[in-house]
Amino acid sequence: MPFIRSRRAFLIGLPLGLAAVATGAMAFMMRPPSDLDLSLAKASVAGLYVAAMAPVQEPVTVGPMHAWVVTLQDAQGLPVDGAAIHVDGGMPQHGHGLPTAPAVTEALGEGQYLVEGMRFNMGGWWEIDLAIEGTPGSDAVTFNLVL
């Protein structure tokens, strides 16, 4: 699967030039790149899905564990049920992954899935990677979040 699991591998694989551009604003503060796509709904990498993520409770804060709802549609905009979703992620600027192992615990129907066990233990830029296996095929999507 082309989906990249390891944050470290991802960062090392990233051309330095790109990294320098992406980190233009952070200096010692490790500020997230200013042009980060923060939208929580987007097409997956190969365009097989449109995926969205929304926290069950707002605001999302550093510290407590919280749940999210992932919504999947196919390219035609129809809900995708019965997909397997693997959740991963981490902090690209710190080189570490998620502190917990969040997982889909319930299929809610209408293309919606409950993800529990998510925690962010630091402020800053987080990536959430979803690896999706469903009838449309295998694909991946990455969301950015700044806390």
Add this chain to the structure above:
Amino acid sequence: MRRLSFLVAASLLLSGATVAGYGLVQGPDWTEEELALVRSLSLEALPPLPPDPSNRVADDQAATELGRALFFDTRLSANSEVACASCHLPERQFQDDLPLGQGVGTTGRRTMPIAGMAYAPFLFWDGRKDSLWAQALGPLESPVEHGGDRAQYAHLVTEYYADEYEAVFGPLPDLGGLPSHASPVANPEAAAAWDALPEPLRAAVNSVFANMGKAIAAYERTILPPETRFDAWVASEDFPEAGLLSKDEIAGLRLFLGEGECVNCHNGPLLTDNHFHNTGVPSVPGLPEDTGRLDGARLVIEDEFNCLGSYSDAAPEDCAELRFMAEPGHDALRAFKTPSLRGAATRPPYMHAGQIGTLDEVLAHYATAPEALDGHSELRPLDLSQEEREQLSAFLKSLEPKASDRDHIAEALSPSESP
């Protein structure tokens, strides 16, 4: 990774990127975002004590009193000389100022302070326990701490605490036929005696033992971090101007949040992210190899007293920390729990085995960020001037109770008469 970040930072400097533009580092004015971050470190941001569904007596008054008595009772040991309070001294922030704890023998790690640990999802430097009550059972049977065993403790409870115990947990089981010493984890004789016990008797002993832990946990839940000068400053009218905190202490706070990046790991009102990090603290020659969270993560899953075990009062769905625990990877090797920094300035030595003697040396460690000998340190070197180190150190010293409150705190925490 480290080298990469370093290169990025270096190339930014060379290309003339501006560092000063970001208020946290230098500017005198605080942004709303920064003020919110400062407030998030104050005790005012501490939420109510989270419930512990695995311990049905967690907030029971009679259990708290029983737990307090057990915490200070030296009879609960191999030599009648060691209580929890022998290492966790109430007047010393519930720790002992030593690099390694001294019980019946010497521990392999430093005694941890206890205040506010009811908020921690995982206990011990390696997080090998997932509740205060399960944690308490560890030292009781550790050959270098209390050095006793669960059969011995069940007898002691029956002899000295029968009424108090039964008022909280109901009738004590019939311990007829139980030898004076038996335990699956203590010395070989006790282990052999344990193997010979019928299963129902083992379960009865385990439940008395677990209940002792639950009473001790109820007491520990009442041990909360006292208000510090920093908290009083945040709550004061001066905030965020100097007042209860001096200009230097505030400059230290800015470094803590900014250039020092301390707040990445030391965050929230207890100044810990409750997670495990390798920060390149060297191991101690002569002590057994310590893999930190790598083993801790395995041990908490295997623990018969964890949230999912049969002595827990929780439903499986209440055990979110275990259900969603991250599989320990390479990051876990020599990763240790981020300690709270409340009160840290006045309780050297530092780190999981007291490796670092003074606060200045701690800051020197963070400045140089030595490579980890095992695993990978998450730290990056910091360019801190002598003045900046002093400011950081000054800020850490503001995380202490106001002098006028100290006696009062020690008094409130002292043991009641033991029965």
